[in-house]
Amino acid sequence: MEYLSRAIEETILQSEKTFKCILVTGARQTGKSTMLKKLFPEKKYVPMDDPFIEEQAKEQPHMFMMLNTPPVIYDEVQRVPELFRYIKLKCDETQARGQFCLSGSQPLELMESASESLSGRVSIIELAGLSMREMKGDSFNLPFVPTMAYVQERSKTAAAFENIWKIIHRGSYPELQNPEVEWSAFFSSYIKTYLERDVRKLSAVQNLNDFRKFMVAVAARTGQILNYANIADEVGKDQTTIKRWISILEASGIVYLLEPFTSSVLKRAIKTPKVYFRDTGLAAYLTRWLTPETLANGAMSGAFFETFVISEILKSYSNRGIDYRYCVSYYRGKDKKKGAESEIDLIIEENGILYPIEVKKGTSVSADQTSAFTVLDQIPDKKRGMGAIICLCPIPGALRENILKLPVWYI
Known part of the structure; x- marks a missing residue:
């Protein structure tokens, strides 16, 4: 299959010129190796998942480094x-940039090792699955924010998909962009490899079938507030185990935990994160939604659409090398006046301005669905910016002076 250009390439090329070492992290099969080999064909490529190479590197690291000198891709x-530690020593021997290009599918574990050994020498970059923009070959690269300036710029290249549910169901792994790759066979192999390599590596899980059952339980709750006790009851494990297993899914790029918006003013706000699968195709496979049609019309369609939208927004930030963890959150809490719970699906914070986002899978939406946005007016040191409902409407529009409706492909 022809190589698909990645939006983050510009960031990687710039980092390679600036840092002695770059580290590209992300889940399995997101295209890290393919991209690095395409961007740096002159660098020697060394695959650490080759058993012989792995053994050599572990038992004789000094000799291994002598035989695989920079510039190199590990x-x-x-x-x-x-x-x-040996990479650090090599980096310290020279002022040359771009000596080491590293990749790995265990982001958090890698970051800890890299931050200890390579502080100030490494640029850590996250590669997610393909975004809608990348699938379309769209060069637009601004991070999503619901402002008029963004919408005007986005409208120059934004193009609708014939059937967005096919995209949501198939998922964002590059290999699946080849229509000849069978969907269920790909994910069956993916999960087997993930369990046997990453899960065994990250934790001493005795029974991989129990972990597989746990993955299904979490996939069935994508887009929901994370309830450890509920999952523990379904899987038959204690909450401590479930918390540890959630951290494994998070560390290996399978799920993302969206933290709640925190403010001393919002005393009735829920303080538990929401869990989102990073790839809707994998979540659909685990929960047995076997076709785009059944998914679009099924009981979980709203949760899957929200999961897809959140993932696409996060990609728009990570593809620019921006750490989105510090600028996105959600809100759910009780309204004192109404006595009912209200929710904001996503809050993007930028320069002290809070942009509230609601996600709806329908084509017809109304400003009444954004009534929770006003809770942000209570925050004394922040300003509420333009809000938006992201949905399946055909074109952008204004619901109120400060609320937009936007088609999902405008992300």
């Missing part, structure tokens, strides 16, 4: 964390 480097 793929799946998390398999040999012992190398980080």
